[in-house]
């Protein structure tokens with residue numbers, strides 16, 4: 001089937017979703033990111049790979065980590081960066097998303113980074129732009145958040161290099177999570193043998209097993225002997241109706257505490273894509289504890305986003 005993310009030579013043209021991307025492309029991104037991790041630690045945190053290129057961040061939905069790390073990544077590649085503040089843009093006067101994009105193309109934009117509450121928004125823009133312009137999905141509805149999935153597997157690979165010998169548990173609101181979908185596709189494509197999802201029935205998609213995961217409703221059983229615990233936020237903004245009794249009850253059953261974490265392997269790492277709701281899905285003692293790699297995930301997000309942008313621009317010469 002034709003993959004809109006790949007060109008006729010099988011090279012990455014847009015990054016819209018991890019689903020359908022071959023393992024070789026995922027490894028290309030992860031290996032390229034390795035070469036960028038050192039750039040942020042230099043006194044001059046810049047390489048000239050995107051010099052002369054213009055990257056436009058258009059975030060129709062709030063963001064702290066993704067927007068900032070995309071902006072830093074583009075700047076560290078020496079691109080010119082425009083971050084459109086949608087709240088104060090002409091969108092509020094009724095301009096369509098495609099008219100906004102066309103105006104930025106008229107200003108010679110080379111790459112768009114798009115976040116939108118509607119699933120499919122980045123695909124829609126990718127179908128519209130000329131062939132030499134690249135689109136990166138920075139999160140669309142509950143569909144996909146590919147760079148988050150990539151930075152999560154990059155983080156896992158850094159702490160647990162043998163991906164073929166891992167048990168990973170994803171805990172919480174899988175139903176509304178674009179991050180969970182992207183993580184599951186990335187982990188299974190990279191050959192992680194056991195991916196578990198742990199959640200109440202109301203927070204799991206129907207047929208979730210078809211994604212290649214094992215389902216647990218009991219958190220204590222699901223955490224037994226895992227190497228990686230990925231916690232998810234309750235995405236109240238995407239919920240309709242009452243799916244849970246209360247956040248206190250949820251924390252009792254599905255909140256990650258030291259006591260529950262003790263069921264995982266002693267060297268298990270704890271991850272969370274952010275934003276965290278402390279005391280709802282994770283206890284502060286765990287979020288700030290010595291097994292937490294939540295802040296390194298953010299740091300690695302810069303290298304991974306640098307890798308994606310430099311691959312799309314066709315320039316990954318050693319950093």
Ligand code: CP
Nearest residue numbers: 063064065066273274
């Ligand atoms: N993980 C993530 O997407 O965070 P932001 O919403 O802050 O970008």
